[in-house]
Amino acid sequence: MNIVIIGTGYVGLVAGGCFAEIGHHVTCVDICPKKINGLKQGQLPIYEPGLDEIVARNTAAGRLHFTTNLADAAPDADAYCIAVGTPPDEDGSADLQYVLAAAREIGQHLARPAVIINKSTVPVGTAEKVRAAVSESLTARGADIPYHVASNPEFLKEGVAIGDFMQPDRIIIGADSEEALNQLQTLYAPLTERGARLIHMAVRDAEMTKYAANAMLATRISFMNEIAGLCEKLGVDVENVRLGIGSDSRIGHRFIAPGAGYGGSCFPKDVRALVNMAENAGYDPHVLHAVETRNHQQKNRLYQKLCAELGDDLSGKTIAVWGLAFKPGTDDMREAPSLALIHALLDAGAKVRAYDPVALHTASRALPHAAQENGDLLLLDDQYSAVDGADALILVTEWEHFREPDFNTLRARMHRALFIDGRNQFHPDDMHRHGFRYIGVGRGHAIA
Ligand SMILES: NC(=O)c1ccc[n+]([C@@H]2O[C@H](COP(=O)([O-])OP(=O)(O)OC[C@H]3O[C@@H](n4cnc5c(N)ncnc54)[C@H](O)[C@@H]3O)[C@@H](O)[C@H]2O)c1
CATH class of the missing domain: 3.40.50.720 (NAD(P)-binding Rossmann-like Domain)
Known part of the structure; x- marks a missing residue:
């Protein structure tokens, strides 16, 4: 054709x-x-x-x-x-x-x-x-x-x-x-x-199917982020809960990883559009409202975790961010959780040093105040340069790339060995052995 x-x-x-x-x-x-x-x-x-x-x-x-x-x-x-x-x-x-x-x-x-x-x-x-x-x-x-x-x-x-x-x-x-x-x-x-x-x-059914699919996936993510927050309060490790529920064939393992909130060009806008469609039809979409509210709060969680460690005034502090794209495998920065985090860090007076293996050029467009040198926000093309003098390293996007870093180099180059893992990529015990104070998402009894 x-x-x-x-x-x-x-x-x-x-x-x-x-x-x-x-x-x-x-x-x-x-x-x-x-x-x-x-x-x-x-x-x-x-x-x-x-x-x-x-x-x-x-x-x-x-x-x-x-x-x-x-x-x-x-x-x-x-x-x-x-x-x-x-x-x-x-x-x-x-x-x-x-x-x-x-x-x-x-x-x-x-x-x-x-x-x-x-x-x-x-x-x-x-x-x-x-x-x-x-x-x-x-x-x-x-x-x-x-x-x-x-x-x-x-x-x-x-x-x-x-x-x-x-x-x-x-x-x-x-x-x-x-x-x-x-x-x-x-x-x-x-x-x-x-x-x-x-x-x-029918055409109308197909149009709805797309929104329902994205809203379902967004709901799973927000649900798991909600459970992660509760795990933190109750001394439970959400990673065990995730394995436990994911192995139920009715639930499955996909889209139940807690993290920094969903972003990208689809989930946020499609959930919003579905809410709008419902409201225009005189129908109250309670679940979708909750999905959005939880996601909005989740995008602030890594920043809150950092402030719980370093205090609300971050002036004079340097924060390293690993991963800018809204998820691994893409350079798409649309509604990326890294954006909400970086804006909050800059507003609190921090200096930010950020690295991503492929999204640096899209990130520089999404963050126009980014500079190559001497600004409050530096985008760097090397993951270790990004941690130089850092008071904390926050992992936002779980690129494979970050799976096995050289922890000795990290500790030596950072000012303070504080690792905030927004995607639960590491085991808390391993990170303690490597000499880091480690904070994940929903790892209630694993913070030390
Ligand atoms: N990105 C995804 O992962 C994804 C997945 C499934 C569905 N979608 C949906 O697909 C649609 C496109 O998304 P995208 O991410 O590819 O968007 P995009 O912004 O990457 O691309 C859209 C392109 O359309 C071009 N354009 C706009 N008006 C035009 C016109 N009149 N004639 C010719 N070109 C024109 C723009 O210049 C742009 O290059 C959206 O509705 C999105 O929700 C996206």
């Missing part, structure tokens, strides 16, 4: 590269000329393991193209995937301006019957708005070309996005017509022929 992807960010570029990899002819469109020019020269705008090889291979094979001009690709398109951002509006609702602008542009350029597939995460009812926007543009140019609008929410996880796309747990297809369903079945045939499961449902 000839596919046009509108929006070449995390979702659009992964989907575009992977659709080309399974044999389709793909054109990725973006309004950002810098991004498209870079891609034409083989430079990826994001860090995603394995994506560079896929983009290079398929570009060389002539199956993957990049352009800023939708008109270039529209004449041959069988399918358009909308993969633009849906950031939160002031009231928490998903801002649909980019989705609807993409829909209007499709209507301006649609040249033959096609299916329009929404991959962006959008509130229930958006497909109807997309249909209306396309129709308006077609009418304005006096064209009458048949098209269908389908929903195909994306479930990829940054850091392992290629595997998620190529071996998905399931492919959700929201299609209200036989023709749209057929087109999507053809699109995904190379994956379903290898065993991928395609689940067909």
Whole structure:
């Protein structure tokens, strides 16, 4: 099939590269000329393991193209995937301006019957708005070309996005017509022929499925963070509780690690958008409110733990931060817990020395006051330089990279051997043996 992807960010570029990899002819469109020019020269705008090889291979094979001009690709398109951002509006609702602008542009350029597939995460009812926007543009140019609008929410996880796309747990297809369903079945045939499961449902059901999935995962994280807080009060080690409940096959081990709160480009905004959808429908989303409140508080926990050790006035103190990306495997800094921590540290007068193996460039954009030298916030490209003279080291993002540090070097370079482990990566007994005062999350009887 000839596919046009509108929006070449995390979702659009992964989907575009992977659709080309399974044999389709793909054109990725973006309004950002810098991004498209870079891609034409083989430079990826994001860090995603394995994506560079896929983009290079398929570009060389002539199956993957990049352009800023939708008109270039529209004449041959069988399918358009909308993969633009849906950031939160002031009231928490998903801002649909980019989705609807993409829909209007499709209507301006649609040249033959096609299916329009929404991959962006959008509130229930958006497909109807997309249909209306396309129709308006077609009418304005006096064209009458048949098209269908389908929903195909994306479930990829940054850091392992290629595997998620190529071996998905399931492919959700929201299609209200036989023709749209057929087109999507053809699109995904190379994956379903290898065993991928395609689940067909109504468009509105598919739109809701995406929000419900993210809200469920966010709920698990907030639930476990709540249990971790209680463990601290009651002298219980949450890591044992986590193992104990995770081994129950009804619960499972994933998304129950306590930590620094969830961040990223999806969970926070999608929970907020679902709350907004519920409230607009006259329905009180008690659980979702609690999920958000707990997450907001959790993002402050590492800072509170530090202040409990060093006092509220951190002026004259130097704090090292390991890990800036919202999770390992990505350079995405959107709503990263490290941001809340660093802002709190700077407000309390601390000097911050931060390191991340891949997110330094995105972090410098997210933290405009960051300097390379002599500022209150330094972003450093070496994990040991980051701890020089530090009164504490706080681990925020659990990169593999940090698993086996040289503890002697750490202790020698730090001013005070205080380690706050925001992801429970280390065992308290081991850390005591290495000479550190160690504080994890929810490790009630393990603080010493
Ligand atoms: N990032 C993820 O892990 C992830 C996972 C699943 C779903 N989603 C959802 O997918 C959607 C896209 O997310 P993302 O992280 O890829 O966003 P992103 O911000 O990385 O990329 C969006 C891209 O769309 C481009 N764009 C905006 N308007 C355009 C237009 N009219 N024409 C062409 N390009 C345009 C922007 O320039 C940008 O490059 C969101 O709804 C998000 O919630 C994201």
